[in-house]
Amino acid sequence: MMKLIQRIYHGKWRMAVVSFLFLSILSLDGIMFPYFLGRFTDVLTAGEYDSVSSLLMLWFIIWLILVSSQFAFSYFFGKLRRDINIDLKDMVFKRSYDEGNSGVFSSKYISMITADIKQIEKDFIDNSMTFIYCILQSLVTLVFLLVLNWQVGLVFVAFGFLPALIPKFTSKWLKKGTEEWQKENHSYIRQLEDGLNARSLVKRYDAVPFIFKELYRALSKEQSSYFTMNIRQSASSYLVSALYVVSAMASLVFGAWMVIQGNITIGVMITIYMAADRVTSPLISLANIYNNMAGSEPLLRKVLDSCPSTAPTLPPVYTNQSDYLVHLEDVSVGYDKNHPVLENLNFKIRKGDKILIEGPSGSGKSTLLKTILNEQNPLSGSLKYGKNLKGKLTDTFAVVEQQPFVFYNTLRYNLVLGKSVPDEKLYAVLKKVGLDSLADETGLDTEIGSGRQLSGGELKRLEVARAMLNEKDILIVDEALSGLDSSNADRLNQLIIDYPGTVINIEHRLTREISSRFNKTLKLGEYK
Numbered sequence: 455m456m457k458l459i460q461r462i463y464h465g466k467w468r469m470a471v472v473s474f475l476f477l478s479i480l481s482l483d484g485i486m487f488p489y490f491l492g493r494f495t496d497v498l499t500a501g502e503y504d505s506v507s508s509l510l511m512l513w514f515i516i517w518l519i520l521v522s523s524q525f526a527f528s529y530f531f532g533k534l535r536r537d538i539n540i541d542l543k544d545m546v547f548k549r550s551y552d553e554g555n556s557g558v559f560s561s562k563y564i565s566m567i568t569a570d571i572k573q574i575e576k577d578f579i580d581n582s583m584t585f586i587y588c589i590l591q592s593l594v595t596l597v598f599l600l601v602l603n604w605q606v607g608l609v610f611v612a613f614g615f616l617p618a619l620i621p622k623f624t625s626k627w628l629k630k631g632t633e634e635w636q637k638e639n640h641s642y643i644r645q646l647e648d649g650l651n652a653r654s655l656v657k658r659y660d661a662v663p664f665i666f667k668e669l670y671r672a673l674s675k676e677q678s679s680y681f682t683m684n685i686r687q688s689a690s691s692y693l694v695s696a697l698y699v700v701s702a703m704a705s706l707v708f709g710a711w712m713v714i715q716g717n718i719t720i721g722v723m724i725t726i727y728m729a730a731d732r733v734t735s736p737l738i739s740l741a742n743i744y745n746n747m748a749g750s751e752p753l754l755r756k757v758l759d760s761c762p763s764t765a766p767t768l769p770p771v772y773t774n775q776s777d778y779l780v781h782l783e784d785v786s787v788g789y790d791k792n793h794p795v796l797e798n799l800n801f802k803i804r805k806g807d808k809i810l811i812e813g814p815s816g817s818g819k820s821t822l823l824k825t826i827l828n829e830q831n832p833l834s835g836s837l838k839y840g841k842n843l844k845g846k847l848t849d850t851f852a853v854v855e856q857q858p859f860v861f862y863n864t865l866r867y868n869l870v871l872g873k874s875v876p877d878e879k880l881y882a883v884l885k886k887v888g889l890d891s892l893a894d895e896t897g898l899d900t901e902i903g904s905g906r907q908l909s910g911g912e913l914k915r916l917e918v919a920r921a922m923l924n925e926k927d928i929l930i931v932d933e934a935l936s937g938l939d940s941s942n943a944d945r946l947n948q949l950i951i952d953y954p955g956t957v958i959n960i961e962h963r964l965t966r967e968i969s970s971r972f973n974k975t976l977k978l979g980e981y982k
């Protein structure tokens with residue numbers, strides 16, 4: 455657990471130390487109230503009425519210091535917690551872009567960022583400070599007690615250790631409860647995402663009652679495991695509290711007996727009783743807090759350490775050759791070495807090539823593309839990239855997918871994605887792809903995605919515009935015609951074939967006229 459704490463607070467030690475200092479002042483609370491109440495009782499019992507006002511004044515000043523420390527602590531710890539939250543959420547989001555994580559469902563990250571980190575904040579981050587506070591208060595008050603009357607003080611404190619035994623027996627049980635809830639919660643969020651995204655499909659297939667039932671079942675399971683997790687925590691707290699009451703009553707009886715014997719005054723008994731409680735209560739809380747922190751450990755490990763779901767691909771091999779951009783020699787592609795989807799592929803993709811890939815469904819067109827894009831390793835053979843590629847592979851390829859992605863943002867945002875490009879250039883490219891009408895009313899700040907829905911053809915032309923703006927060497931088009939009417943399809947085809955760079959087009963619905971404009975055709979294995 456210490457390692458996890460170190461990782462969470464790493465780089466934030468200054469703020470943590472300041473919070474700790476104010477917490478230390480705050481921990482004196484364990485002494486102050488018992489001391490003043492005991493003194494007050496003894497002063498009144500002894501009839502020393504003159505000292506009452508100065509005693510109250512001193513009490514008030516010290517109370518003011520403690521309350522101010524409380525506020526200062528809230529301020530600095532609040533800042534610390536904010537920074538930890540930012541780091542964790544930012545880290546999880548960035549990790550989703552790591553190699554090997556592309557296939558992980560978005561819902562997994564959304565649930566980590568929204569639910570898991572909130573839970574970690576409550577159970578781990580807040581509790582880590584409360585844990586320190588409890589230790590400090592316990593220690594400081596214990597020293598005070600030992601100085602005041604160590605024999606009586608120790609007996610009172612000894613009773614207080616009783617409730618700390620409970621967590622020893624319950625921590626594993628609690629941890630299991632959290633793990634089960636985590637599993638069910640993830641499964642529910644996944645189904646929820648599907649249920650929301652597939653609303654039209656579900657209605658079309660008359661599957662509404664089925665999906666409602668499935669979602670209800672997943673929700674019930676998630677809530678039941680949440681209930682179980684909480685009830686286990688409550689049961690553990692209940693046992694601790696029950697033992698706490700027993701121990702408090704035993705020490706009170708002992709204190710009363712010491713007063714009757716004349717060993718201590720009533721004021722000292724009150725002070726010792728209250729101070730001992732401020733040694734034992736934090737200890738009891740400590741056990742609960744430790745339980746909660748231990749219970750949230752699996753969540754924290756998941757957030758900090760979750761590994762990529764698939765092994766990252768090997769780094770691309772670049773050569774000094776200038777007669778090709780991509781070269782495949784005896785390449786086999788697929789998912790299983792014993793059953794390759796495509797075998798012995800031998801071809802070069804040269805600068806300016808217009809390549810058409812044809813093949814029936816399931817013949818391996820997408821698998822081949824993923825391999826060329828280095829998103830997947832070849833099963834065997836050599837795949838090399840020539841020296842005329844402008845930069846990294848990610849700078850080289852643009853892909854027009856069947857469902858291009860649009861951000862819920864402006865047209866400009868969607869086109870430039872954070873780069874600085876002059877408006878004239880944007881308008882020129884929009885004109886080229888025939889999307890200039892989109893910028894008619896509110897110009898480049900037209901909201902698309904949420905504000906204005908784009909048609910299938912417009913989406914694909916937007917993707918071509920992105921590729922043109924970024925001057926991508928190679929435009930890959932993955933069956934872009936599907937779902938388009940003939941005039942939209944013609945327009946897109948024209949745009950693709952006229953793309954100022956190399957084109958790899960997967961398509962089998964091309965007119966003879968368009969097909970003839972490709973200089974190479976790859977019929978899966980056969981290269982003309």
Ligand SMILES: Nc1ncnc2c1ncn2[C@@H]1O[C@H](COP(=O)(O)OP(=O)(O)OP(=O)(O)O)[C@@H](O)[C@H]1O
Pocket residue numbers: 789795813814815816817818819820821822
């Ligand atoms: N992740 C995967 N794991 C194992 N097999 C897969 C995986 N993805 C695809 N396949 C299989 O590989 C074969 C080729 O699939 P691929 O998607 O490359 O075909 P395709 O030609 O692009 O098909 P379509 O035209 O229908 O999109 C199929 O038999 C498919 O079931």
